[in-house]
Amino acid sequence: MPHVAHPAFLVLGAYATYALVGLGMDPLLAGLLLMPVFFAFGIAVYQFYYLTFERRGTDLGVRGIAFFFGIAFIVQVGLILVFGVDQRMVEASYIGTSIEVFGDVRIPQRMIVAFGVALALTITLALYLSRTFTGRAIKAVAQDEGALRLMGADPVRIKRWAFGIATGTCALAGALLIIVGPVDPNLDRLYIGRTFCVVVLAGMGSMSGTLVAGLILGVAESLVLASVGTAWAPAVAFGILLAVLGVRPAGLFGR
Amino acid sequence: MALELEILGIHAGYGAVRALQGVSMQVRDGETVALLGTNGNGKSTLMKCVMGNVRPTSGQILLKLDGVPHDLTRLSTEEIVGLGVALVPEGRRLFPRLTVEENLLLGAFRREARPHIAKNLELCYETFSVLKERRRQLAGSMSGGQQQMLAIARALMSSPKLLLVDEPSVGLSPLLVSNTVTMIKQLKEKHGLTVLMAEQNFHQAIRIADRGYLIVHGEIVFEGRTVEELEHNDMVKNYYLGTA
Incomplete structure (x- = not known):
């Protein structure tokens, strides 16, 4: 089932970062601190999806997608109601400056920060998926849930955990998004x-x-x-x- | 550790189809028991009932560990695996887009197996050297025989006490079937396992079985207390071998 609300969670992460930056926090620190909150939020969304759709076997075909589109719209409209439709951006020491590479070629510092953090996040995730029992089970659950059961793992628990992690990364990724450029609710x-x-x-x-x-x-x-x-x-x-x-x-x- | 599997009057089915009609059987500690029968007679359904994949409509499946009975019909598959029961499923059910080693490590998911992971992995690689050579290869890219070895090895990674093997011969050449069956016997002796094997290949199954049951249309029609009894039974010859 394609999780079409994931980009909405990303934008939500950007706005949550924006709100914390408004309180005087660094955007990267805000993204990191929001990760556990988003993790819990993801767990809750999956549990709701599981109880209302998946457990009843009504998640197949277009209905499951409709559920996530609905969630995406709720997030979008919620953001508009709270923050308005205008673009928002954040300030930090590494935003608005650039590093000279050679001659006229300059790389904006915010891009380097975003690239570095995104790379670190991806490597961490890849290591988690290949080195831990739960990580390997997450890779396996997409291939054969029944077989995973025979390994002694509960596929629903594994999927809930995976959804939590995916949503958790949206917090930091959202911070990177608003570091890189302005964000609006329809992004x-x-x-x-x-x-x-x-x-x-x-x-x-x-x-x-x-x-x-x-x-x-x-x-x-x-x-x-x-x-x-x-x-x-x-x-x-x-x-x-x-x-x-x-x-x-x-x-x-x-x- | 004393182990005993007791299946008492199991009825099970899919919708209107009744796959099992009052099946009772026993597997005692250290035995290799063969469940014999041709396709569509309920062997796999019985295996699935033991693993909690199919819920019986009536009857009991008791796993006694050191005299403590656990009713498997009330437990989830994960809990049953947690008790030390492992199934090598029909069709192998590997994770095709994971490597050989990732498949093996998933076999050790249950908590009790994790401390023994290094030892078990070494044992598997020792027994199936081809798996060691190919440990970084994707499971789905291997041959049928190699996949069957991986499926058995993966089950052993959970340090099982009771090993269920469902149709190890399906899709394999006669030589590979023979090798696989021999392998199960060796592993059983090495690990002190108790084995219940569902198999339609009569001659291969009785090579390693201590005794066996014949299942026809969801009912146990004959219990052979020895391999000889199975070989000389008219019902087996009639229903199964077609040589009566």
């Missing part, structure tokens, strides 16, 4: 297409593939943005998505 729509693109390009379940696919998409979007125009940027994700599905449906790094 999540852009990320639904991007998420599909990255997942398909990477191939299901490949962490290193996800990292590379994210880079490819980011660079491709920037190139189109600079050469063709801003209006075409959102088309890049779906363009790549269609091309990959047509040429190599298993993804670049699909197993």
Whole structure:
């Protein structure tokens, strides 16, 4: 079941960071502190989904997606009601400065920070998934729930935990999002297409593939943005998505 | 540790289909018991009942550990695995997009097995050297015989006391079936296991069984207290071997 509310949680993470920065906190610290809160929130959302849909076997087909679209809309409208529709951004010492690489080439410091933290987060997640019992069970639960039961693991508990972790990362990722640029409540729509693109390009379940696919998409979007125009940027994700599905449906790094 | 599995009058089915009709049988400590029968007679259903995957409509499945009875019909699959029961399922049910080693480590998920993980992994690699060579390979990319070895090894990673094996011969060549069955016997002796094996390949099953039951249309029609009794029984010949 594609979790289409994930980008909405990302934007929620950005706004939660914004709120804490308003109290005088550093955005990165805010993102880190919000992680356990978002983890608990994710656990609660999954439990609600499990009790109302999955346990009754009514999560199949379009209904499960509808549930998550509903959650995404609630988050979106909630953000509009609280923060309004205007764009929001944060201040920090590493925002608005840049580092000279050579000659006229300068890299904004906020981009370096975001890249470094995102890389660290991805590596931590990859290690967690491959080195711990629960991590391996998370990878296995997507492949065969019945077989995982035979290993003595409860698939529902594993999925709830995985959902908690995924939502927890939204807190820090949201902080990075608002560090990189201004955020508005409808930003999540852009990320639904991007998420599909990255997942398909990477191939299901490949962490290193996800990292590379994210880079490819980011660079491709920037190139189109600079050469063709801003209006075409959102088309890049779906363009790549269609091309990959047509040429190599298993993804670049699909197993 | 004394172990005994007692199945008492189990009825089970899927919707209107009645797969098991009052099955009773016993597996005692250290035995290898064969559950014989051709396809569609309820062997796998019985295995699933023991593992808590299928709930019987009536009857009891008692696992006695040191005299303490546990009614498996009231426990979840996870709890049953936690008691030390492992199933090598029909069709193997590996995690195809995980590596061989990741599959094995998942086998050791239950808490009691985790302290023995290094020892068990070494034992598995010692027994199945091909798994060691291919430990970084994806399970789904291996041959059927290798996958069957991995499925058995994965079950052993949980340090089971009772090992259930469901149709180890399905999809394997005759030579591989023979090897697999021999392997189960060796592992059983090495680990002091108690084994219940459902198998349609009569000749292979009785090679390693101490005794066995014949199941036809969801009912135990014959109990052979020895392998000889099974081999010379008219019902077995008639229903099963077609040589009466």
